[in-house]
Amino acid sequence: VIVDWFRLSGLDSLSCTQCVSLLKRLAEEGRTVVCTIHQPSALIFEKFDKLYALSDGVCIYNGTIGNLLPHLSGIGLTCPPYHNPADFLMEVATGEHEVNVDELSKHAEVMRRKEKGSTDSVRVKDLESQGISSISSRSISHDPLLSPASMLMQFLLLYKRNLIMAKRQYV
Numbered sequence: 001v002i003v004d005w006f007r008l009s010g011l012d013s014l015s016c017t018q019c020v021s022l023l024k025r026l027a028e029e030g031r032t033v034v035c036t037i038h039q040p041s042a043l044i045f046e047k048f049d050k051l052y053a054l055s056d057g058v059c060i061y062n063g064t065i066g067n068l069l070p071h072l073s074g075i076g077l078t079c080p081p082y083h084n085p086a087d088f089l090m091e092v093a094t095g096e097h098e099v100n101v102d103e104l105s106k107h108a109e110v111m112r113r114k115e116k117g118s119t120d121s122v123r124v125k126d127l128e129s130q131g132i133s134s135i136s137s138r139s140i141s142h143d144p145l146l147s148p149a150s151m152l153m154q155f156l157l158l159y160k161r162n163l164i165m166a167k168r169q170y171v
Contacts (some may be wrong), residue, residue: 042085
């Protein structure tokens with residue numbers, strides 16, 4: 001798996017939309033693209049496949065964009081109509097909706113375990129018994145062609161990438 005890491009900053013909205021569209025095409029071609037973006041428009045937000053949201057250094061959501069609003073609704077946080085879901089998530093993360101970050105983190109952990117298909121149902125039930133309601137989520141289909149690369153393959157890919165970067169910086 002080749003991972004491309006991008007940080008989008010200082011771009012106007014048109015440039016950002018074009019850049020994210022290009023990254024989306026790269027992802028559709030089989031690359032793994034990791035992108036950091038702050039306060040995207042609703043149009044840009046919908047282009048992302050997965051989201052990992054942090055608040056105070058802890059994960060408050062880890063899943064698909066399509067499952068974000070149902071997840072938040074399951075916790076009792078309903079996004080107002082015609083409101084940008086990314087803005088709503090930022091409001092939740094900054095505490096505007098008076099939700100404890102630890103509670104959001106526990107909900108994210110329950111969701112992650114359910115999506116992963118964890119056999120550790122006791123641990124999930126422990127988290128749920130701590131005041132966390134059940135969250136419905138889709139299970140991720142596991143594609144055998146997308147199995148993790150071996151340590152040797154990871155090393156070779158990183159080595160090749162390092163050589164390319166060294167060559168580009170030599171000039």
